[in-house]
Amino acid sequence: MLKGKQKRFLRSEAHHLSPIFQVGKGGVNENMVNQISEALEARELLKVSILQNCEEDKDTVAQEIVKGTKAELVQIIGNTIVLYKESKENKKLNLPQ
Numbered sequence: 001m002l003k004g005k006q007k008r009f010l011r012s013e014a015h016h017l018s019p020i021f022q023v024g025k026g027g028v029n030e031n032m033v034n035q036i037s038e039a040l041e042a043r044e045l046l047k048v049s050i051l052q053n054c055e056e057d058k059d060t061v062a063q064e065i066v067k068g069t070k071a072e073l074v075q076i077i078g079n080t081i082v083l084y085k086e087s088k089e090n091k092k093l094n095l096p097q
Helices: 004-014 030-043 058-069
Strands: 021-023 045-050 072-077 080-084
Touching: 004 045, 004 072, 004 080, 021 030, 030 045, 030 058, 030 080, 045 058, 058 072, 058 080
Parallel strands: 021 045
Antiparallel strands: 045 080, 072 080
């Protein structure tokens, strides 16, 4: 679990990022979860945008992605989910203690 200070740090790091995935009418599927996992391994921190036509609630979408990717949910702001997962190969972010 992330601590408050770590979440604040990650939110500031994510501020300038653009969402690289979009969840639309089809909701979350296995293929999308696999792609998000690979992107998290490469980047550690990313944003997922939830489109207006998505039939699922944004909290449900966030939980499905977190469960599938084993990532940490940093925040949900508007229709954007911010995710973090420490990379095994490409460690870039040093979290505050």
